């Protein structure tokens with residue numbers, strides 16, 4: 001299985017990616033997690049991206065694509081993968097299309113989690129209170145949402161045109177969303 005999970009900041013991508021990856025026995029690859037782990041470890045990459053992420057902007061396509069290319073070349077991705085938070089720009093969409101075509105593979109489904117903006121802000125402010133994630137403050141959350149709406153939401157049309165978009169209502173409990181998502185992906189892929 002080769003899957004994407006997309007959605008606005010706080011839509012539940014990371015939460016549901018874990019369940020989806022486990023269900024299909026594939027690795028979940030989150031570009032946000034890779035960046036945060038590099039920031040935490042103080043690597044060169046972490047130093048390069050820290051201020052960008054804390055401002056709610058996107059890391060450059062070149063840097064992000066290099067990281068994804070590296071990760072997808074690992075043996076555990078040979079039989080499939082779930083990408084969380086990638087692609088986020090049209091440039092990244094083309095990069096992924098080229099990667100898949102070079103390996104004679106295609107995406108099985110793209111999960112799109114939908115949650116209304118007020119609920120997203122509430123979730124992220126609550127996480128700021130509990131975990132203190134650096135980009136979970138009100139100004140940066142608003143900026144992340146704007147960037148998502150301008151650059152990433154339109155990409156859903158690309159996958160809709162390919163007939164692989166699976167829309168999932170991302171509201172309700174984590175368990176309810178998970179079951180809805182599993183049903184949607186199963187129905188779409190017939191697996």
Ligand code: AP5
Pocket residue numbers: 007008009010011012013014015016031032033035052053056057058059060064084085086087088092123124126127144170171172173174177
């Ligand atoms: P990334 O980590 O991908 O951040 P994001 O898209 O803003 O998403 P979040 O991680 O905040 O939310 P999520 O949708 O994963 O939801 P989660 O499950 O955590 O990226 C961070 C930054 O890295 C970007 O802003 C950018 O700078 C950079 N970046 C990453 N990828 C990039 C790329 N491809 N190109 C360029 N730059 C890139 O849930 C959120 C909260 O809600 C949690 O507390 C969770 O417990 C809670 N929650 C989840 N589900 C529910 C539910 N059903 N009900 C109630 N609460 C829930």
